[in-house]
Ligand SMILES: [Zn+2]
């Protein structure tokens with residue numbers, strides 16, 4: 001379904017982040033609040049994107065509903081043939097939208113994917129372009145070092161958002177993840193379970209710090225019909 005980003009893309013990502021940190025110069029005290037703000041922003045981005053993808057209406061009539069509501073085995077030749085057929089009719093973005101919706105009835109599949117697959121689309125579509133833009137901005141403008149550092153933290157947090165989401169759906173996680181949960185720098189599976197029980201709140205999946213704000217945005221978006229409840233499942 002989703003693929004890992006090719007290795008030149010991964011290398012470009014690492015090189016671009018390293019260049020940003022180098023351009024940020026020597027660390028100062030202001031890096032600390034900037035890093036916390038960057039970590040908050042990454043959580044907010046995870047929430048807003050998750051919210052929009054959950055409720056964005058899929059293109060009707062291309063068979064995404066048949067895949068979503070398929071009743072037999074998902075390893076059967078019949079299902080796999082259907083899936084290949086549907087995938088020829090939808091672009092990469094629509095696949096991503098489908099993937100978010102498909103996460104609700106089948107949440108554990110996300111945790112089973114390798115990390116590079118989980119973060120591949122995010123790097124390709126969002127955080128590599130963002131990091132390259134920051135390279136250009138930091139080269140062309142006199143940006144303060146703390147601002148570049150905070151944005152680097154934001155880009156890293158956003159890059160790993162789907163990986164962090166995946167760790168909420170599996171039991172065996174690296175010690176770093178457990179340790180960050182204890183410090184409150186990542187959210188807990190119990191806190192994320194509220195999203196799966198309701199599907200209309202707590203969309204942020206990194207720390208959950210921004211959920212009070214994202215929940216307000218969601219209620220506003222539903223009231224104004226910017227997002228439509230019927231978008232939650234393909235039709
Ligand atoms: Zn969701």
Ligand SMILES: [Zn+2]
Nearest residue numbers: 103107165192
């Ligand atoms: Zn989930």
